[in-house]
Amino acid sequence: MQNSYPLWKNALILLAFLVAIIYALPNLYGEDPSVQVSSNRATPLAQPKADEIQNLVKSLNAPVKDFEFKDGHVLVRFTNTDDQLKTADLLRDKMGSDYTVALNLAPTTPGWLRALGADAMYLGLDLRGGVHFLLEVDMDAAAKQAEERYNDDLRLALRGANLRYQSVAKDNGFIKIKLKTADEKPQLLALLNKDFHSLEVTEPEAADEVWLKISERELKETSKNAVAQNMTTLRNRVNELGVAEPVIQQQGENRIMVQLPGVQDTTRAKEILGTTATLEYRLVDVEHDVQKAVEGHPPVGSRLYYEKNGQPILLNRQIIVTGDQIVDASSGIDQDGRPAVFISLNGVGAAKMGKLTQANVGKPMAVVFIEYKVETKVVNGEKIRHKEKVEKVISVATIQGVFSKRFQTTGLDSPQEARNLSLLLRAGALAAPVDIVEERTVGPSLGQDNIDKGFLSFVVGFVLVVLFMAVYYRLFGLIANFALAFNVVIVVAILSMLQATLTLPGIAGIILTVGMSVDANVLIFERVKEEIRNGNSPAASIFIGYEKAFATILDSHVTNLVVAVVLFAFGTGSVKGFAVTLIIGILSSMFTAITGTRMVINWIYGDRRVEKLSI
Template identity: 50%
Template sequence: ENHPELLLDRVDEGDSFNVIAAMSDQTRRDIAEYALQQNLTTLRNRVNELGVSEPLVQRQGSNRIVVELPGIQDTAEAKRILGKVANLEFRLVANLEAAPSEKQRFEYRSEDRAGMSEWLERDVIITGERVSNAQANFDQNGRPIVSISLDGEGGTLMSRTTRNNVKRRMGVLFIERKYRTRYETDAEGNEVIVKTPYDEKKLLTAPVIQEALGAQFQISGLDSPMEASELALMLRAGALAAPISFVEERTVGPSLGAENIRLGVKSVQIGLALVALFMVLYYRVFGLAAVIALSCNLVLLVAVMSVLGATLTLPGIAGIVLTVGMAVDANVLIFSRIREEVNNGLSPQMAIHAGFERAVATILDANFTTLIVALILYAVGTGPVKGFAVTLSVGIVTSMFTAILGTRALVNLVYGGRRVKSLAIGGVKPAS
């Protein structure tokens, strides 16, 4: 009754009987689905920790995950980090008089303590799943350490245990999933490789508890700064719910990407040319000012993206194309407002002033709402979606700057301080 997901079957054997418990098919599917979703989240976290520009991690079918890492140099190292299953366990060092059933023996992991071991209690205080943040660092002697921050429940458990066990020792176990490889012969007589997973548990350190620990502390006993960085990465990204194996690997050369980038840049050029042609033909001098401001907007956008170290990808180019349209849209709003003011009888100078002043609020509202959407995309999106969101966000800011300030500066350069009877802008009614 307490475990409805289990199917119980009684097998009689003479005077005794055995009860066989098995999971239902639905329970197995639920567990497999959970493991896949958890691994998907963990892999995304690990890829983000690698610092790859616009990666792609997505599900394929019922039991596969596709990972694309643009610009990665060391594929073997990336595979090792993505597939590594590592965790921590914190246990108290067992008392000498403890029964064998209450303790386990673990060897030290570091080379300088090779062959040494400690007896730890079987009860686990907390595991790495309670770690909310982990950063690799160095202690005062220059040895690598990992600074740990626990979540609320983990901090409570650690504080309660250490408070009641001051002056006792606490062991930190490093758990790593490894594989034993053996060769077998299948039914057709072919030799196949069979990998059997197992968890290797080694002791990192077993310091004396000097005082009650809270949610933040440090662990030592690591061999190198790289190992400390990897452990911190594993703890931050979370543990894999199930081991993964690499079934296919492809390396795509830069030629295909270069062709896509070339076509993307060409689309930006064509779009800019068509927009410039329309603006100049319809809005005349004002349209020319808008085209110059739009060109400055693109230069400014690329400059900011370069400062941020962004990579030019297809989603980024799509964001640039969208930015071009949004920047022109702001100019169209301003010019339409100026035209309305002229048709309402205002002088050219007053119409220019009123057009910019009254259109700014509308432009800010429209761009601010779009910026909110871009920030949400960046917060919840992954890979190419993040790249598009970054380009769009930067483009919104630069387009508002060039459309409001840049275009106005150019218009003032042409019409400022002059007595003009008419404006070279399309759609103005002739004076009666």
């Protein structure tokens, strides 16, 4: 039979429509203004703390819509933003720095849809708003890090040139080198002129000393590069969060604006964006007495650290590899069932690690976790932000064999800590610490009036197309309208499954696909009418109309698809959002306009003998 689909094909088309309806449904439900409370420590919130937070919220007498405790964090839903903001301010004052209190917009999707993995698509800042962060780059820390690098590099260079020295130390913006004897000073100056010509050299009265200082020009360049590197790292971290169409821009000399449209979990966004975390691998100094270092007399080539259990440990000042030499990191479980991060190094890092492990088999190596924490304290009624660099040894293990490019790091407290650390290492370490100086949830940037107009334009365009098709093509037009509606449902469902961000340009792409979908049906229906005028039977006209129009429809859709792909590849921001909806709309319109309408027409007409078609 020409005009009939086999049972399996009908079932497959209906299943596709059913799945589209299910995954588009969450977009009909709204969102609740909420406050989310999470722990800043490795261990998540426990039930007693959740009960304490609930009692604290109840003491405000705010109308709470719902109170949820799940996955180690508390989510309090409200009916309006005034109660949300009031509660958030109270919790920030009461909870302290060990907890993160963030504003949130929690979806009201029913549980049975969430169980199927159906979530609403994100809306951009111009439709629903999102999260706005203003980050300040710590330029002083960037300068200190540069001094630290030069300090270590100078020690290595002096040892490599066999120059004996008493000390290499940072003091008041200078790196002061004190030699064993003044006779080696000319050799030192030659070395500095050759390998460290960017440093400004000062010769004090002492004949055996040389003072070095980083030039103002290099400091400015270091600060500039730190901001640029931080922007790149933040983009990588935003990509890891799965946010579409983020806005990351530099403001002034040392500030970066980050806007995350449609973000649901603002707590995680704040944690990932603001955290400065990296790793350092160092050999353990087993030759010197740790107790003397604790008493304030560490050996020249070592530094005193503390393990998680509070035990002191001496580590070599020489760093084997750092976080910026890590090219990939993934979390998992090691052979002993402990959370671990599996790390891959670049060529330079792999060569250094391979050389060191080959020469130190049987010796212990430590992993140092480094992060910067910002704590706000109230002193004399004024809020003062205190920055602290936290360094802790998370793992000490004996080098059992030679390894270089890929290895694992253990000693983490939980799988969640392993996941967060792997994300940060994979995205790249921040070149300098950042401080979140401003955080807010922003409303639609174009205003509610523009949003209403955008939605109204879609409704008016859709209704006009529906009326034209129903009047001009009668029953066939109604079938095309059915396919048109499902085309929109499929586009929304796919955007929801991809958790893409819909913006006003995206809506424009959907409106454009509405016209393209109808255009395909117009080509088919006109070909059917032409075959009827040529004297063919209604059944044969339907079959020939669909078969002959397919090549033309395919050509037009492929050319449009090529343009949409080019827009996506080379466009940015709103252009990319328009291209995404256009690509999805083109593919779905091919399915609904050809396969969907033909299935319904087959049901109505099939190969029955009818004298006239309602077209």
